[in-house]
Amino acid sequence: TGHHWGYGKEDGPSSWYKNYPVAEGNRQSPIDIVPNEASHDRDLGPIMTNYDHCTSINISNNGHSVVVEFNDSDDRSVIKGGPLDNPYRLKQFHFHWGGKGHEGSEHTVSGEGFASELHLVHWNAVKYKTYGEASTAPDGLAVLGIFLETGDDHRWLHMITDVLYMVKYKGSITDFKGFNPKCLLPSSLHYWTYLGSLTTPPLHESVIWIILKEPIEVSEKQLGMFRMLLFTEEDDDQKMRMENNFRPPQPIKGRRVRSSN
Numbered sequence: 572t573g574h575h576w577g578y579g580k581e582d583g584p585s586s587w588y589k590n591y592p593v594a595e596g597n598r599q600s601p602i603d604i605v606p607n608e609a610s611h612d613r614d615l616g617p618i619m620t621n622y623d624h625c626t627s628i629n630i631s632n633n634g635h636s637v638v639v640e641f642n643d644s645d646d647r648s649v650i651k652g653g654p655l656d657n658p659y660r661l662k663q664f665h666f667h668w669g670g671k672g673h674e675g676s677e678h679t680v681s682g683e684g685f686a687s688e689l690h691l692v693h694w695n696a697v698k699y700k701t702y703g704e705a706s707t708a709p710d711g712l713a714v715l716g717i718f719l720e721t722g723d724d725h726r727w728l729h730m731i732t733d734v735l736y737m738v739k740y741k742g743s744i745t746d747f748k749g750f751n752p753k754c755l756l757p758s759s760l761h762y763w764t765y766l767g768s769l770t771t772p773p774l775h776e777s778v779i780w781i782i783l784k785e786p787i788e789v790s791e792k793q794l795g796m797f798r799m800l801l802f803t804e805e806d807d808d809q810k811m812r813m814e815n816n817f818r819p820p821q822p823i824k825g826r827r828v829r830s831s832n
């Protein structure tokens with residue numbers, strides 16, 4: 572289903588518009604965030620994440636990233652507050668990263684990229700019946716973006732990097748239960764928010780982006796573990812390392828970025 576796309580020279584972000592014309596739309600993501608051009612909105616309250624009873628199910632390599640899926644059959648793990656009119660249910664999280672020593676985040680701040688970016692994907696189960704339906708609606712998804720910068724070892728990220736060898740190849744999946752993503756959040760939940768899109772095909776313009784200002788620290792060694800993943804399947808004789816799986820910033824097209832206080 573859908574067209575083949577990737578991050579290479581032939582199938583990468585600059586060619587996605589051919590099969591996904593919305594790539595040139597008016598609310599595409601990621602963007603470059605310019606902090607002193609963001610407007611402080613007094614009625615923008617704090618965001619609240621309630622992941623305590625969340626249930627991770629599995630971890631998989633979908634050929635574009637490594638994804639941890641959650642049970643989203645009820646409101647056990649949600650994000651609410653801030654720009655959101657109701658709670659959005661946690662569906663999955665995944666990462667985008669660079670190559671050795673290169674940048675790898677999708678959003679940038681005053682033109683600066685980070686080594687990686689974590690996306691916690693939530694959907695509006697109050698207004699829509701399924702994730703698929705929500706993924707095409709203008710207020711269907713809320714993605715919490717967290718920057719990863721290199722520094723000390725992240726004390727909990729090893730729970731993920733320790734199992735990456737199990738999902739080395741595209742299409743591989745393994746059980747991954749009892750992981751609470753609360754441990755991946757930085758201490759401050761101050762954020763920027765704007766209306767955007769999925770950063771990969773199908774690039775649906777259905778995302779309320781909430782980008783945390785404070786990055787989390789991970790070690791170069793931990794990040795290097797992500798680069799042992801492959802874009803390719805086990806029986807593919809080409810072993811293409813999974814790295815630089817990020818879309819560059821897109822035109823802001825007059826959009827406002829708001830800042831929590």
Ligand SMILES: NS(=O)(=O)c1ccc2c(c1)[C@H]1CCC[C@H]1[C@@H](c1ccc(O)cc1Cl)N2
Pocket residue numbers: 690692702703706714768769770771772773775
């Ligand atoms: N980078 S990102 O945070 O902007 C992001 C967030 C959510 C989704 C995507 C990318 C893309 C990439 C893989 C699946 C696809 C999408 C989806 C999943 C399952 C579906 O049934 C439909 C769709 Cl559209 N979900």
Ligand SMILES: [Zn+2]
Pocket residue numbers: 665666667690770
């Ligand atoms: Zn993403």
